[in-house]
Amino acid sequence: MHFVINRDYFVHSVQHVSKAISSRTTIPILTGIKIVADHEGVTLTGSDSDISIECFIPIEEEEKQLVEIIQEGSIVLQAKVFTEIVKKLPNDKIELVVQDQFSTTLRSGSSVFNLNGLDPEEYPRLPQIEEENTFQIQNDLLKNLIRQTVFAVSTAETRPILTGVNWQVEDDQLICTATDSHRLAMRKTIIEPASNELNFQNVVIPGKSLNELSKIIEDNNDLLTIIVTENQILFKFKNLLFFSRLLDGNYPATKNMIPQQSKTEIILETKGFQQAIERALLLSRDGKNNVVNFKTLEDEQIEITSVTPEIGRVTEKVNTKQLSGEELRISFNGKNIIDALKIVDSSEIKISFTGAMSPFLVKPVDNENSLHLFSPVRTY
Template sequence: MKFTIQRDQFVQSVQHVSKAISSRTTIPVLTGIKIEASYDGVTLTGSDSDISIESFIPKEIDDQELVTIEQEGSIVLNAKFFAEIVKKLPEDTLEIMVTDQFLTRLTSGDSVFNLNGLDPAEYPRLPEIEEDNVFKMPKDLLKSLIRQTAFAVSTAETRPILTGIHWAIDDGILTCTATDSHRLAMRHAKVETNSEELAFSNVVIPGKSLSELSKIIDDTDELIDIIVTDNQILFKSTNLLFFSRLLDGNYPATKNMIPNHSKTSVKLESKYLLAAIERGLLLSREGKNNVVNVKTIENKELEITSVTPEVGKVTEKVHTLDYSGEELRISFNGKNLIDALKVIESTEITIDFTGAMSPFVMKPADRDHMLHLFSPVRTY
């Protein structure tokens, strides 16, 4: 194998596929990036047991030549060293040549690296997916869906299914749900389907997979194809394939958790509530005590307090834009509310409370495409 390639384009592809490579793998060939040169261009692949990423660099784009192929072939090179080397090479182009015994030479200007490669025949083949269940959405919408739900997944391996984000499609509407059993984030979005009958109800994608995907797709309105099978999901865009395994098991029936009535309803400006809770938690020690207490006072105001016995107490007053229902007294994890307020993208929010020890719902005041559910905390 021998080819010359534009370094910037190559570095970007190397960084993309590196996100799928785990240093903890027990399979030596999976510590490497597979590089395959054909007369169409160069394909890079990275994989672990959960994620596989394939990035293709075509021979030319818009009449600009990116790759010159002198000899087709393939090699697997250690991802950790290779990624660092290509990033720091001195020239705009680099040449890669594989000789006997998988010895690989990288040349850029006056820099020459000789690397020991691995046999590409040992590299596992990417899954072949039947493209029956396909739907599309803009990349920027997909990034938003991930950002607005992934923060709420569980990090505890005791219930592996909760480390994923549940996706369901019905009537062209995709619903994404994440919960760690103390909070829940739900987001709806309209998507383009290849069939009006396309529907599924129990697709659970690891939160880690979606977070890595979000890092490598552009924030544009270009459409991305999404293909779902029984145990895999494929995200397919121009010159990029991103495979993820799906989690086994049944996701909890989260729709049953969401109350359909309220005893107290308040409307607030989200930035003021966010700032008040952030100040309320300034005295709490990280990870020890994030409890915030809220009660109604006169003039339809909310009083937010947080107490850390060995440090002190903070009290905040927040004006409501609208208030209806019973007087309120409730305690909850303030950090969970902060996480949700940071992704809600609405200047005004409504919160519906159903009692001091019942879950409560927060939504944007102007749209119904998203909701957040929180469990209260018992403080007595």
């Protein structure tokens, strides 16, 4: 194999595929990046068997030559070293030559690196996916869907299904839900099915996969294609494929958890409420559960307090925009609330309580498409 390639495009693609590579893999060949050169261009692949990323660099794009293929072929190179080398090469072109015994030479400017490659035939084949359950979505919308749900997945492996985000399709609406059993984040959006009918009810995508995918998605409104199969999901961008395995098991029926009525409703300024809880957590962070106490006062005010006996106590009154319903005292995990408030794209939130020991809802005032549900904390 022998080709000369544009350095910037090559570095960009190498960094993308290396996101799928884990140093903890038990399959030695998967610590490498597979590079294939053919008459169409250069394809790079990285995988840890849960996530696989394939990047394609065409011979030319927009009348600019990116690759010159001198001899077709393939090689697998150790990802960790190769990624660092490519980033630091001096010239705007990189030459890669593979000789006998997978011995590989990288040249750029006056720099020459000789690397030991691995047999590309040993590299696992990427899943073959039938394009039946297909829909399209804009890049920036997908990035938002991930940002507004993935933070709420569980990090505990005791219930593996909760380490993923549940995607459910109902009447051309995609409903994304994440919960760790103490909090829940939900975001809805309308989608465009590319096939006549979507045949999947719901799938659970690992939170880790979505976090890595989010780093790759560009901030634009280009459409990408999503293909769902029984145990894989494929995100198809212009020159990039992102495969992820799906989690096995039944996701809990979260719809029944969301209260339909409320006894107390409060509208608050998002930023001011977030900052008040952050100040309360300064004293409770080392205590149990990041507990913040919350109670309604007269004159449409609320009081936030936090007590750590060995450190001290903080009390703060916060003005609300609107307060209606019964008086209320409740305690909650302040960190969980802050995580949600950070990703609420609204200057005001509405909090709906059904009682001191029942889960409560937080919603953006100007958006019906997302909500957050929290369990209270018992303080006695």
